Amino acid sequence: xxxxxxxxxxxxxxxxxxxxxxxxxxxxxxxxxxxxxxxxxxxxxxxxxxxxxxxxxxxxxxxxxxxxxxxxxxxxxxxxxxxxxxxxxxxxxxxxxxxxxxxxxxxxxxxxxxxxxxxxxxxxxxxxxxxxxxxxxxxxxxxxxxxxxxxxxxxxxxxxxxxxxxxxxxxxxxxxxxxxxxxxxxxxxxxxxxxxxxxxxxxxxxxxxxxxxxxxxxxxxxxxxxxxxxxxxxxxxxxxxxxxxxxxxxxxxxxxxxxxxxxxxxxxxxxxxxxxxxxxxxxxxxxxxxxxxxxxxxxxxxxxxxxxxxxxxxxxxxxxxxxxxxxxxxxxxxxxxxxxxxxxxxxxxxxxxxxxxxxxxxxxxxxxxxxxxxxxxxxxxxxxxxxxxxxxxxxxxxxxxxxxxxxxxxxxxxxxxxxxxxxxxxxxxxxxxxxxxxxxxxxxxxxxxxxxxxxxxxxxxxxxxxxxxxxxxxxxxxxxxxxxxxx
Amino acid sequence: xxxxxxxxxxxxxxxxxxxxxxxxxxxxxxxxxxxxxxxxxxxxxxxxxxxxxxxxxxxxxxxxxxxxxxxxxxxxxxxxxxxxxxxxxxxxxxxxxxxxxxxxxxxxxxxxxxxxxxxxxxxxxxxxxxxxxxxxxxxxxxxxxxxxxxxxxxxxxxxxxxxxxxxxxxxxxxxxxxxxxxxxxxxxxxxxxxxxxxxxxxxxxxxxxxxxxxxxxxxxxxxxxxxxxxxxxxxxxxxxxxxxxxxxxxxxxxxxxxxxxxxxxxxxxxxxxxxxxxxxxxxxxxxxxxxxxxxxxxxxxxxxxxxxxxxxxxxxxxxxxxxxxxxxxxxxxxxxxxxxxxxxxxxxxxxxxxxxxxxxxxxxxxxxxxxxxxxxxxxxxxxxxxxxxxxxxxxxxxxxxxxxxxxxxxxxxxxxxxx
Numbered sequence: 001x002x003x004x005x006x007x008x009x010x011x012x013x014x015x016x017x018x019x020x021x022x023x024x025x026x027x028x029x030x031x032x033x034x035x036x037x038x039x040x041x042x043x044x045x046x047x048x049x050x051x052x053x054x055x056x057x058x059x060x061x062x063x064x065x066x067x068x069x070x071x072x073x074x075x076x077x078x079x080x081x082x083x084x085x086x087x088x089x090x091x092x093x094x095x096x097x098x099x100x101x102x103x104x105x106x107x108x109x110x111x112x113x114x115x116x117x118x119x120x121x122x123x124x125x126x127x128x129x130x131x132x133x134x135x136x137x138x139x140x141x142x143x144x145x146x147x148x149x150x151x152x153x154x155x156x157x158x159x160x161x162x163x164x165x166x167x168x169x170x171x172x173x174x175x176x177x178x179x180x181x182x183x184x185x186x187x188x189x190x191x192x193x194x195x196x197x198x199x200x201x202x203x204x205x206x207x208x209x210x211x212x213x214x215x216x217x218x219x220x221x222x223x224x225x226x227x228x229x230x231x232x233x234x235x236x237x238x239x240x241x242x243x244x245x246x247x248x249x250x251x252x253x254x255x256x257x258x259x260x261x262x263x264x265x266x267x268x269x270x271x272x273x274x275x276x277x278x279x280x281x282x283x284x285x286x287x288x289x290x291x292x293x294x295x296x297x298x299x300x301x302x303x304x305x306x307x308x309x310x311x312x313x314x315x316x317x318x319x320x321x322x323x324x325x326x327x328x329x330x331x332x333x334x335x336x337x338x339x340x341x342x343x344x345x346x347x348x349x350x351x352x353x354x355x356x357x358x359x360x361x362x363x364x365x366x367x368x369x370x371x372x373x374x375x376x377x378x379x380x381x382x383x384x385x386x387x388x389x390x391x392x393x394x395x396x397x398x399x400x401x402x403x404x405x406x407x408x409x410x411x412x413x414x415x416x417x418x419x420x421x422x423x424x425x426x427x428x429x430x431x432x433x434x435x436x437x438x439x440x441x442x443x444x445x446x447x448x449x450x451x452x453x454x455x456x457x458x459x460x461x462x463x464x465x466x467x468x469x470x471x472x473x474x475x476x477x478x479x480x481x482x483x484x485x486x487x
Numbered sequence: 488x489x490x491x492x493x494x495x496x497x498x499x500x501x502x503x504x505x506x507x508x509x510x511x512x513x514x515x516x517x518x519x520x521x522x523x524x525x526x527x528x529x530x531x532x533x534x535x536x537x538x539x540x541x542x543x544x545x546x547x548x549x550x551x552x553x554x555x556x557x558x559x560x561x562x563x564x565x566x567x568x569x570x571x572x573x574x575x576x577x578x579x580x581x582x583x584x585x586x587x588x589x590x591x592x593x594x595x596x597x598x599x600x601x602x603x604x605x606x607x608x609x610x611x612x613x614x615x616x617x618x619x620x621x622x623x624x625x626x627x628x629x630x631x632x633x634x635x636x637x638x639x640x641x642x643x644x645x646x647x648x649x650x651x652x653x654x655x656x657x658x659x660x661x662x663x664x665x666x667x668x669x670x671x672x673x674x675x676x677x678x679x680x681x682x683x684x685x686x687x688x689x690x691x692x693x694x695x696x697x698x699x700x701x702x703x704x705x706x707x708x709x710x711x712x713x714x715x716x717x718x719x720x721x722x723x724x725x726x727x728x729x730x731x732x733x734x735x736x737x738x739x740x741x742x743x744x745x746x747x748x749x750x751x752x753x754x755x756x757x758x759x760x761x762x763x764x765x766x767x768x769x770x771x772x773x774x775x776x777x778x779x780x781x782x783x784x785x786x787x788x789x790x791x792x793x794x795x796x797x798x799x800x801x802x803x804x805x806x807x808x809x810x811x812x813x814x815x816x817x818x819x820x821x822x823x824x825x826x827x828x829x830x831x832x833x834x835x836x837x838x839x840x841x842x843x844x845x846x847x848x849x850x851x852x853x854x855x856x857x858x859x860x861x862x863x864x865x866x867x868x869x870x871x872x873x874x875x876x877x878x879x880x881x882x883x884x885x886x887x888x889x890x891x892x893x894x895x896x897x898x899x900x901x902x903x904x905x906x
Contacts, residue, residue: 078783214658221694222662223798230800234787236778242657263590263652371694380731383696387797389755390699400755403798405696410731465697 009044009123010116012142016042018341019135019144021127021286024051026318027150028110029334035119039342042144043120044127044137050110051152052171052319053330059106060175061195063099065359068202072235072361080398090204092180099175129291132311146313146341149293149301150334151286153279153319158187162248166255168273171196181205181272185257187245189216191358192276194228198360200274201235208238208268210245210259217358221371224364224421227402231362248273281320305348306340307333315341329354353436357426362402365429368417368436371407380410384442384462384469388422391461393453399423404458406432406442406466413441413466424455431459442466490539492811492825493874495839497536499867500529505582509554512582514843515861520579520588524597528868530554530604531718531882534611535875548618551608555625558601561585567651574633574679576601578648592648592656595638599669603718605629606672606892610885630891635673635681643688645669645681662692663706667736668715675895686899690728698797699749703742704728707795709769709809710869712740716815717872719892720883723904730902741816747809748820750796757784758803760847760856764827767813768794771806771866772843772859774851781848788849788857803848804857807841808866812873831855840867 018034020027023045031043048055077084108114112122125138134143155170157163169177171192182205186197189211201207209232215225216232233239240259247258254269281300288295294310295301301309301316309316317333332352339345355367374381389400402421408414418432435445446463450456503512503519510521511529533551536542542550561570568586571577577587578594609626612619638645640655645666648656670689673681696705706712715721721736729735751766775790788802795801810824829835832845832855843859843866851857875881886892887905896906 076785079785222692226798226800234778234785262656263650372692375691375693381695382702383694385696385698387698387755389753389797410695465700468700469697469702 009125009138009140010121012042012140013040013121015143015145016040016121017145018042018338019142019147020044020150021135021147022051022150022152022282022318022320023049023110023115023122024150024152024318024330025053025328026330026334026337027051027148028115029331030148030150030317030337031115031120032118033335033338034342037338037342041120042123042142043115044123044125044135044142046124046126048107049112049115049122050107054107054110055103056171056175059103060099061171061192061199062359063102064095064175064203065195065199065361067095067098068199069361071204072202090180092203093178095180095203096175096177126285128285129287129293132291133313144313146315147291148334148337148341149286149288149309149314149316149320150318150330151282151320153281153300155275156278156280158245158275158277160187160245160248163245163273163275166248166250166273168248168255168275170275174274177272181270183270183272184208185210185245185255185268185270185273186276187257187273188276188278189213189218189241190276190278191217193274194232194358194360196274196276197237198232198235201232201237206236206238208240208270210240210243210257212242212244214242216241217364219370220358220364220366221405221419223403223405224366224419227362227421228358228360228364231360231401279319283320305350306346307337307349308340329356353433355429355433357429359426362399362421362423363425365420365425366417367429367433368415369407370417370419374407374409374416379416381407381416382410382469383407384465386458386461386465388455388458391453391455391458393455393457394422396453397423397455399455404428404462406459406462408442408466413443413470415440415442420458422455422458428456428459431456443470488822488825488829489814489874489878491836491839492841493535493871493878494539494541496841496867496870496874497532497539497541498838499840499862499864500532500871503864504529504550506550506553507583508557508585509550510557510580510582510585511864513579513865514863519582521582521585522579522597522864523576523594524578524600525864525868526554527597527601527604528717528864528872530601531607532868532871534607534885535871535881537611538875538879538881544614545618548612548616548622551612551622552618552625555605555608555622555629557585558605558629559625565651571598572649572651573637574598574629575638575649590650590652592650594648595635595645595673596647596666596669598633599666599672600714602630602633602672603668603886606889607718607882607885610889630672630676631678633676634679635676636679638673639681639685644685645673645689662694663690663704663711665711665714668718671715671719671892671895671899673895674898675891675893677891680898683898686726690726693728695728695732698746701742701745701749702732703734703746704732704736704739706743707768707798708793709743709747709767709806709813710793712743712816713809713812713869713873716740717812717869717876718882718886719896720876720880720887720905724896724901724906725903726900735904737816740813744813744817744820747796755797756801756803758801758848760803761805762827764824765805765831766796766824767806767809768796768801768804769806769809770794771804771809772863773802773804774846774849774857776849776857779850781850786848788846791843802846804844804846806844806866808843808870811841812869814873814877818877832858838862841870 017039019042184205197209243261283295292311301321315337318330336347357365388394388402406418407416511525512519513522533547575598578591612622646655751761754761770793774788776788813821840862843863845858847856849857
C-alpha cells in the first residue's frame with residue numbers, strides 16, 4: 001500500500017513497528033532501512049525533511065566553502081604558476097543562489113513523495129508522546145511498538161549580555177544572508193565557527209574570530225589546531241584565542257562586542273555576529289515524561305550503547321543525544337537502531353569506527369583514539385607522522401600543508417587512531433577508517449599498491465615507516481649476541 | 488671560536504646588568520626591562536666566568552650577592568606593583584626599581600629559570616668567605632619560600648601564570664615543553680612541593696612520534712629541547728616515559744636536531760635560505776613585517792614567536808643560538824652551522840654575540856635580508872651554559888650535586904645514570 005501524502009499526513013495504519021520523530025539523517029536512514037525490511041513505519045517531521053545537515057548545516061556550508069576556496073585559489077594563482085585574474089569581485093548573490101540550487105537538488109532524494117512512495121507514512125507537525133507507546137501529531141494518535149527520537153539539536157544561545165537584543169546569526173539563518181557582511185564577528189572556534197569564518201573571509205568579509213579556549217577545535221590535537229590557526233591568519237582573519245565575549249550592544253548601525261583576554265579588554269565593531277558555540281538538544285515539547293524517557297534539557301537524552309533510552313521500547317539517535325554531532329554518526333546510529341529495535345539486535349555504537357572531519361582549508365580529520373586518550377588508558381602509543389610536503393602529489397598540487405599521523409600501540413601495528421590535516425583530509429582518513437573497521441594493522445597498509453602520484457600515498461608512507469621501524473628493532477635484537485661476542 | 492663565542496655571550500651579562508640589584512635586561516635595546524629568566528642565566532654564567540678567568544671570584548660573588556639580596560628583600564604580595572607573589576616573581580621587572588612592568592604575569596616557568604641560577608650560585612659558592620656563606624643561605628631561603636603547590640591552582644598540573652588583575656591564566660601546557668626544569672624544582676622543594684602526581688599530569692600530553700625516520704618526543708621549537716638541559720644533565724637518566732621508549736631526554740634532543748636539520752634541508756615552504764648548515768627554528772625575534780608578497784608568494788613574517796619544525800610556524804627565520812646551543816647534542820652539526828652563520832654574517836665576529844634571529848628571505852638592511860638588532864639575554868645565557876656544558880660540563884656537575892635537583896628528579900620518577 002502506498003501511503004497517502006498531505007501536510008497533515010496519512011491516516012494511521014494501526015500500530016507502527018517503528019515510529020520515528022525527526023527526519024534528519026538518523027531518522028531518514030532508520031525509516032528507509034526499516035521499511036526495506038517490511039516494517040510499518042511512521043516518520044514525523046515538524047520542519048524540513050533532511051534535517052539540519054541538508055538544510056542548514058553540512059550541505060549549504062560545504063557549498064559555500066567550495067566557492068570561497070575558488071576565490072582563494074584565484075587570488076593565490078601566482079603561487080601555482082598562474083596569473084591572478086584582474087578585478088576579482090565576489091558575486092555574493094551568485095554564491096547563495098548556488099547554495100539554494102544544490103540544496104534543492106539534494107533534497108529531492110528525500111522528498112516526502114519519494115518517502116511515501118517507498119511505504120513510509122510521513123506526518124508533518126509537532127509530535128508529542130501521549131504515553132509509553134503512543135504519540136500525537138496534529139490531532140492524530142499514532143501507536144507504536146518501537147520508537148526512535150531523532151529530533152536533532154538547535155544552535156546554542158550563549159548567555160552574553162546584549163546579544164539577543166543586538167541580533168545575531170547562527171547556522172540556522174546564516175545561509176539566508178543576501179549580502180556578505182563587510183565586517184563579521186564569529187563567536188566560537190569549533191568546526192562551525194572555523195569553517196564559516198574562513199569561508200566568509202575568502203568571500204570578502206573582514207572576519208574577527210573569537211574562541212574562549214586556548215586552541216581552535218578544542219578536542220583536536222595541538223599540531224592540527226596550530227596549523228589551522230596559521231591557515232586562518234593567512235586568510236586575514238583576526239584571531240582572538242582564550243578570549244571571552246562579555247557583552248554586545250548596538251551603536252548606530254554597528255554591533256559592538258566587548259572582548260576580554262585575561263585582563264586585557266578590547267572592543268570590536270562589526271556589521272554581523274555569527275555564533276557557533278555548540279548546540280542544544282531538541283527535547284522540549286515532546287512530553288518525554290509521558291513516555292518514561294529520561295532527559296536533560298542541556299545534555300539531551302541519555303542512551304546506552306544500544307541506543308536505548310530509559311524506556312526500552314524507545315530509542316534515541318543523533319544530535320538529540322550523541323556527543324559527536326556529525327551526520328555520518330547519525331546515519332550509523334539510525335542503522336543500529338533498526339537492528340536493535342526490530343530484530344533483537346545487539347549492535348553497539350561504541351563498536352563503530354567513526355571518523356569525522358572539519359572542512360576548513362586545510363581539512364582536519366580524525367578517527368579513533370587521540371594519543372592522550374590512549375595514554376590515559378595506559379596504552380603505550382607510537383605515532384608515525386608523514387608531512388604532506390613529503391608526498392609528491394601534495395607538492396605538485398601545491399597542497400603541502402598538513403600531515404598524516406597514525407597512532408599505533410607501541411610494539412605492534414594495531415591502529416589506535418589517526419589524525420590527518422590536508423587539503424583532502426576528509427577523503428584520506430577513509431583508508432585508515434577502512435583498515436580499522438576491517439581489523440587490518442598498519443603493516444597491511446604498507447602492502448597496498450596505489451597509483452602514483454596520489455596524496456593518499458602519505459598513508460602508505462606512514463605504514464612503511466612503521467615496517468622500517470620494526471625491521472630496525474628486529475635487527476637490533478639480532479645484533480645483540482654479536483656485540484657480546486665482540487666484547 | 489667557541490671560547491670567543493662563549494666569552495662574547497658572557498659579556499652581555501656585564502653590559503646589561505644593573506650592578507645595584509643584579510637585574511639583567513631582557514635584551515640590549517635601550518629601555519628594555521629586566522627578565523627574571525635572564526637573571527637566572529646570569530647567575531649561572533658568573534660561575535662560568537670565574538672558571539674561565541673573565542671575572543674574579545670576589546667580583547662574581549658580589550654580583551651574585553647583589554642579585555640574591557634584591558630578590559630576598561623585594562616586595563612580595565598580591566598587589567599589582569609588587570616584585571613577586573608566593574615566592575614566585577613577575578616575568579619582567581623594571582631594571583632600576585625592580586617593580587613589575589607591562590602588567591606581566593607572575594611566571595612559574597621564568598621563576599624556575601631564575602631559581603636554577605640561584606641554586607647554581609648556591610652550589611658554586613661553597614667557600615668560607617661570609618659573602619659566599621650568605622649566597623648559600625639566600626639561595627636556600629629563596630627556594631624554600633616558593634609555594635610551588637599554589638601554582639597548580641588546585642588542578643593537576645602547574646598553571647602558566649597568575650595576575651593580580653585576573654588570577655590564574657587560562658592556558659595550560661600541552662605536549663612536551665620546557666617545563667621539565669619547573670617540575671623538577673617544584674617536586675624537590677623541602678617546604679611547599681608539588682605533589683608527585685603533578686609530573687605525570689604534565690607528561691600526559693606527550694607524543695612519541697616518528698618524523699622523517701627519527702623517533703622522538705616531539706616539540707617543535709629547539710629551545711624546548713635545550714632550556715632544562717642548560718642545568719640538568721639528562722644523559723642516561725630516565726623517567727617512566729623514557730624508560731617505556733628506551734630513550735632519554737638528552738638522546739631526544741639529539742634527534743630533535745636531526746629533525747630540524749632534515750626540515751631545513753627540505754625547506755618545504757621554499758624560502759630558499761635553509762640548508763643542512765642553516766637551521767634552528769625556535770623562539771626568537773622576527774622581522775615583524777606582517778603579510779608581504781615576496782617573489783610572487785604571500786609571506787607572513789612574525790615578530791618574536793616560537794617557531795618550530797616540522798609543524799611550524801615557519802616564516803624563514805633562523806635562531807642562530809638554537810643551533811649553537813645544540814653543541815652538547817650534535818657538536819659537529821652545531822659547529823658547522825655556526826661557521827656557516829659567521830661566513831654569511833662575518834660582522835658578528837666583532838661582538839661574538841649571535842643576534843636574536845635572521846631571515847634572508849625577509850627584506851632587511853642589505854641583500855642578506857633581515858637581522859635582529861642587538862642581543863637577547865636568553866640567547867646569550869643559553870649560549871654560555873651550553874658551550875660550557877659541552878666544554879667542561881661545569882653547570883651539569885654543579886647541579887648533579889644539588890639536593891633539590893636530585894630529589895626533584897627522583898620524585899618525578901627518574902632513575903639510572905648518575906642519579
